[in-house]
Amino acid sequence: MSEATPDGVSYPSYLALDELLSLQRPRSQPVHPDELLFIIVHQASELWFKVILHELDAVVASLAKFDAQRALWHVGRLNAMMRIVSSQLSSLELLPPQHFLQFRSFLGTSSGSQSVQFRAIEAASGLREPHFIAALEAHGPVPEQVKKYLDQPTLQDHLLGLIEHEGTSVKQLYVGPGPTTLFFLAEAFLEYEQGFAEWRFKHVQLVERVIGLGTGGTGGTLGARYLAKTVSQRFFPKLWEARGEMFVSG
Ligand code: HEM
Secondary structure, eight states: OOOOOOTTOOHHHHTTHHHHHTOOOOOOSSOOTTHHHHHHHHHHHHHHHHHHHHHHHHHHHHHHTTOHHHHHHHHHHHHHHHHHHHHHHHHHTTSOHHHHHHHHGGGTTOOGGGOHHHHHHHHHHTOOOHHHHHHHHTTSSOOHHHHHHHTSOOHHHHHHHHHHHTTOOHHHHHHSSOOOHHHHHHHHHHHHHHHHHHHHHHHHHHHHHHHOSSOOOTTSSOTHHHHHHHTTOOSOHHHHHHHHHHHHHO
């Protein structure tokens, strides 16, 4: 396939850099030098959330076609993206509490808990627990982008459907002859689960490091204490149970 080189396309125009680089708008007065970092880590995370959702859609489309190999490839990319989103938080660990205090009031009631894309990722991945639904409803009606995923099967539903289609069971993935492609896929999903939990853990620690354990969030929660409870939420309970069952019966 020959490569088209349309006239007038340049690096800045292709990437819409003028628009992109004009979107960092600190609100502190006078502008606090650390607010730019705070905004950029959030904006960059939202960009990654966008492509993570895109990748999740590709995972689901592959599973719906019972294409385990392709699903495995997409989950591998998903896992690479989760590692990047988590590692970005490290730069905010170097935001000293006294600096954040100087511009925190300018955030008003804005909070990461209003991130529609984050909630959409959680919904697409499979959270349905009352705790999650309560968090969803805390900021008004559930956004359409999230509702769409709540009405669809979870990742675990899709995986179990594929396992059944292949005439096997979760238990067989671990005790049968292998390792099979389905085993690698199940393990890749566990890596996704762990990657997500790592983001949550790193975020709780960041929050505690910057605003302390007992400080409430700008979004109205108990802050780090609330966030710590979310770390144990699971997308693939059946994969975790399968391990326990092996040891109980063995
Ligand atoms: C200094 C840095 C940060 C602090 C102090 C902070 C603080 C908080 C707090 C206290 C909450 C609980 C909700 C509330 O009451 O506001 C929260 C939730 C959240 N934050 Fe952050 N955050 C920081 C950085 C980030 C970054 C970089 C992201 C990336 C997008 C992020 C995304 C989220 C999300 C998605 C939630 C909802 C989590 C859930 O409910 O499970 N936060 N944050």
